[in-house]
Amino acid sequence: MIINVAMCQMNVVPGRPDINTETMLDMIAEAKSKKADIIIFPEMCIPGYLLGDTWEQAAFLKDCEYYGNKIIEASEDQIIIFGNVAVDWHKIGDDGRVRKYNACFIAHNEKLLGGDNFPYPFRIKTLLPNYREFDDERHFFGLRKLSEELDIKINDLIEPVYAPFKGKQIGLGCIMCEDGWTENYSIKPIEFINNKGGVHLNINISSSPFTLGKYNKRNRIFSEQARTTGTPLVYVNNTGIQNNGKTIYSFDGSSTFYNGGGEIIGHCGSPFVQSVEITKLDLTDQGKSITANKHPVKEDVEYIYQTLCHAIREFTTSIGINKVVIGISGGIDSAVTAALYARVLKSDNILLVNMPSKYNSTTTKNLAASLANKLGCLYTVLPIQHVVDETINQIEDTPAVRSIDNTELKLKISRHMAENIQARDRSARLLAAVAAAFGGVFTCNANKTELTVGYSTLYGDQAGFLAALADLWKHQVYELAIYLNKHIYQKEVIPQGIIDLVPSAELSFEHDVDKGQGDPVIYPYHDYLFRAFIEPWERVTPEDILKWYSEGVLEERIGCEPGLVNKIFSTPKEFIEDLEQWWKLFNGIGLAKRIQSPPILAVSRRAYGFDYRESQIGTYFTKHYYDLKEKLLS
């Protein structure tokens, strides 16, 4: 018995039930024309998923119901499966507001299936993720709470949905996203359903953002589920972008069909691209007769390039922007930013601006001009020295006075203050005004290493409408530069001089690139140290670092080059001073600046913003840290 299954990997526009419903109706028509028997859409494809507190608007919920009904009405002889918010207007959630479920609807002949063996005519999500960017418990009432409320064992609530097909009944195991990621839960929805027997196809509808490394993990987990249950499994995920304000997620889709042996028998064309894909599933052999369709394995840098381009394209479109201004210094971050945008926007919609002060070298000024030339973008040079001098003079020459006692206070601008004045002059005085006049916005070119320790100026180089590189460590920015030249442009658009140059802010005569004088950050070590503070699931603190240092396993544990630590630090004292300095910056001024940073494109397993939630609580060293330190220094 052959069944035609359509995976509708749709580009979900968050917060737009009207647009999403239109897209779905188009995709349904396409699937019908391709003789689909089952048409499957992603989780929350009508409202979108990451909507912040929009779920609190009753009018929005009613609207989602209205559009959901349009999809139900579009089902004829096919089975249409889609995600939407389901509202029980007669009950409340734990927050006292109307109760909402993250739900899976199964429609057939304009009616909903599945209400015969479940309290509602739809299925609800069992496992609600509350980590990283997810806030499911904040918004939705899950099956675990419903089980508690109804005093029915959860196993008795997780049943297959039976659907008519060619005069027979087929069993569908309908689950949603996290329900399939059960390694940390004692509740295993897929097992519960399949133990009941009679399941012909497991269906996981998801809204699962891209993360570096997730693609392989997904394949491993879902393939194993299909193999273990001996039942084919189809995974449908959306494309597009969604955000939590500060953090923007790309969705790669990567919808995939596994046969009962765990082998891939179909997938939607390309990641990040909307498409309808039909897979013929032979129910008599769990699809095992079809040849597996292998995916090419990609390097991290390819995924990074793909997700950044996708997110920049979608984000600029979503906010109605097609022109950007990019401040280019002749350094690596701004060069990579420019080369990325030039793949998304037309080159005459990109204005590159070099803003030299007296500290900028001829080397970097020439490199900036060369970059603009190679990318074919608009280019201008706006020097800042004159206004920077005027700012310093104005402040130093105007005393403050206290009238009650005629106290007079004269202010003095130090070298460090003058550095920040330059950075703010570039972004807040010039780029913001140039962007407005150009009819666009200006970019923030900061990377994750800088953002971690606040090595950028607030309202200066940390400003902008979007920080596209802010989830990449400095070494990843270099990798991306090389990849762009070699594989994307296939010529040297980022001048090799920019890649070879020592990274430097060029904000004083002590930052002399021609003498190799650059940033205080030692990227080959600090990139990995900082990453350990944030990205591992079990996060690392100075106590762990010191322990590993004293055991001689630090490089191995944080993943940097072996032998590097002793090359950089000749004594434990030096090592500890360095560690404490950066830990303080990370928790202090770095954090304060991140609160006011632009939105960040998420790439890694932990991006700043809503993914990695921070409180401004200052720097802390544990009791055991001090014990270890004392031992090391004595």
Add this chain to the structure above:
Amino acid sequence: MIINVAMCQMNVVPGRPDINTETMLDMIAEAKSKKADIIIFPEMCIPGYLLGDTWEQAAFLKDCEYYGNKIIEASEDQIIIFGNVAVDWHKIGDDGRVRKYNACFIAHNEKLLGGDNFPYPFRIKTLLPNYREFDDERHFFGLRKLSEELDIKINDLIEPVYAPFKGKQIGLGCIMCEDGWTENYSIKPIEFINNKGGVHLNINISSSPFTLGKYNKRNRIFSEQARTTGTPLVYVNNTGIQNNGKTIYSFDGSSTFYNGGGEIIGHCGSPFVQSVEITKLDLTDQGKSITANKHPVKEDVEYIYQTLCHAIREFTTSIGINKVVIGISGGIDSAVTAALYARVLKSDNILLVNMPSKYNSTTTKNLAASLANKLGCLYTVLPIQHVVDETINQIEDTPAVRSIDNTELKLKISRHMAENIQARDRSARLLAAVAAAFGGVFTCNANKTELTVGYSTLYGDQAGFLAALADLWKHQVYELAIYLNKHIYQKEVIPQGIIDLVPSAELSFEHDVDKGQGDPVIYPYHDYLFRAFIEPWERVTPEDILKWYSEGVLEERIGCEPGLVNKIFSTPKEFIEDLEQWWKLFNGIGLAKRIQSPPILAVSRRAYGFDYRESQIGTYFTKHYYDLKEKLLS
């Protein structure tokens, strides 16, 4: 039988187990010297409560255990009750990390009580809040999940703790914060415990932030719980501030003791102030013999003043800042900001800066000088016109060029762009540099009305280290101004001219205060319209507004002056245009700017930032909104 109960309303420093333990040991010594039998501390008083993802650091958790043991060791003949994180190192939470409970410890003679009728030698929080600023499910495993895991009915897990007292046993109903706010939950911990009988005292340890109106609600709820159960109830809450990065919460403490009749028989001195308070409870009559100690009822504006001063003091101290620079325009927001800071910092640690352009009137320039004079702060005038002109000229005079085809682009600065150039020149060019030279930071003076619709300039007047007024609507800023003059300073420190002036940005000749030309916002209506978008528990959208408008009940529903709407808008068309314009700004540029705003002091029941979570998803109008609109316009 008289028992001496010590409420330890402590100033919890979030993320500092070391400091908190020291404070607790001091308070324990004080309570012992006052013959306390039971010594009660707030929820999470060792680690703090709002810590972001610090809970993921294993070293931090071990540290909290270490310091928690110090408190247990300090218990002798007294019963010490305190909140801390409890870690089960052998189990995981739903996120796969080590399992953490938000726990209540009951110590006596250096041992923990309560392990005889519970799976752990501590109690764990049953109801985990996941609304507003709370993320409990993200970090902690609650009693509901433990009940599910152990397959034990939750009612059987909620038992009193029995403690020895004068040769007998007394029953303590120990619950935590949300466990006492059960109106939306089917699980009622207080009822469950008290139904078992033998409870002599209910104890609610809390970490509950200040919100306008919460004080009265707390009293109503806890008084009723004491009356219903017939058992005395003691509520202990912390003081200090804690934050989620973008949103900063004050904790008022307001620890209160209710007798079995629901009457107040004791409370900790003043809200927001750390103190140890002993109440003698007669167990034979549930404390009903003691005369009730009534609290004075306060106006909202008094609470606003108190919470803002408390939060400004605590926040500046926590980040090590004692000097601020405040840009003062002669308008109301900067004047109130200055008058508030002058209550917290020494007047010679406050530098007020007026930064006129050619659009600023003599009226406001004089008012700014007069304010500085009356507050006795340092004052200076730094004009911006010269650099603003230079910025405009530099951009207009320097064409951008595209080398491949010699395209030349000349940019033009419009009036609106020039307005934003002025705002950024003030904050990013001058105030940031002046603050650094002064050895401090500069304030953001924006209010909630501006922040709602983006009526402020990014990197301009929306910049600063802290936005102290950003949870106050414009009319509340005026109320606070009048209150400061009348009740706090008891003289006119904020010149009456500032209070009487039409609110105006003075960024062009069309903003002429002397001709009464001010902001496009009609505060007496828009303050209330905007509030309805955000603050009600059931949030309001244009669909609701239009419905109420068509039913003639709009003013009543949003709380503005009756008859106002028809005075402002002569036709439904005008009304709708206004509504749509602001709704778009709220969801569009306003939101984009809020992502990059400074931290906000929370006052209302919904503050921007982590309290009200937002996704940048653009503006949406529901199907039903369009139907209503069509009907109204036809």
